[in-house]
Amino acid sequence: MTEDGVFSGTVEYYARYRPDFPDAAYDAIATTFELDGRGTLLDLGTGTGHIALRLAERFEAVIGVDLSDEMLAVARTEATARGASNVEWRRGRAEELDLAAGTIRLVTIGNALHWFDREAVLAQCHALLERGGGIAVLDMPGMWSPSMELGEERWLAALGEVVERHLGSRRRAGDGYYEAQHEPAAAALERAGFEQVETGSAAAELTWSIDEVVGYLYSTSFANRSILGDRTEAFEADLRQALATAEPSGRFPRRLEVRWALGHRLA
Numbered sequence: 001m002t003e004d005g006v007f008s009g010t011v012e013y014y015a016r017y018r019p020d021f022p023d024a025a026y027d028a029i030a031t032t033f034e035l036d037g038r039g040t041l042l043d044l045g046t047g048t049g050h051i052a053l054r055l056a057e058r059f060e061a062v063i064g065v066d067l068s069d070e071m072l073a074v075a076r077t078e079a080t081a082r083g084a085s086n087v088e089w090r091r092g093r094a095e096e097l098d099l100a101a102g103t104i105r106l107v108t109i110g111n112a113l114h115w116f117d118r119e120a121v122l123a124q125c126h127a128l129l130e131r132g133g134g135i136a137v138l139d140m141p142g143m144w145s146p147s148m149e150l151g152e153e154r155w156l157a158a159l160g161e162v163v164e165r166h167l168g169s170r171r172r173a174g175d176g177y178y179e180a181q182h183e184p185a186a187a188a189l190e191r192a193g194f195e196q197v198e199t200g201s202a203a204a205e206l207t208w209s210i211d212e213v214v215g216y217l218y219s220t221s222f223a224n225r226s227i228l229g230d231r232t233e234a235f236e237a238d239l240r241q242a243l244a245t246a247e248p249s250g251r252f253p254r255r256l257e258v259r260w261a262l263g264h265r266l267a
Contacts, residue, residue: 018047
């Protein structure tokens, strides 16, 4: 997912180093909403199109929406490579969609709800869905960010110290700062009028190289090269040394708990 300006200059790293959601998440979506090739999928904050492209074959049509032309260009290229001819990519804000009410079978939001005006977007999603349609909100924690409990792997402590040393303890978000939203997605869905809300989770076991750790950080809203500017070279040198000291094997394990909330529009 991208927000205008927040992920400026990250597309190369985003496309290469951001992991997709695990199969279990897609299986839960397909089973819960009985996806069978009918209807239209709307993927909000689509970024480089991970979700849209993984689910494209399960719908007649797919619409991926994002604010970044760079991200959408990568998504188009990947769609062509996969032969996904039923996907339309649109540049725009999730809060300002030009779509008819009752025409969407499923809305997906992956790692993006925290960037939106969640009440406005969820209310709009409810109106856009056909009766019997649904919404899937997925969240996969990243590598590290200040004030967030994202893992206990020992090398993360070294990474965190480097990020704080160069960028401060408050999590950046482009030119500003990120304000965490602590309300569970399921509660937000229920408040927006979705019914039969259910949640699930799955573990994703990853092992990164030092290049992948650096590349992932450059894909984020809080430690990318645009934010670092002329400090980038010093930051990367410091980071590589700290990581090599913390984990001489050069292999950096990361266990992520991916969570999702699924809701239905029944009336």
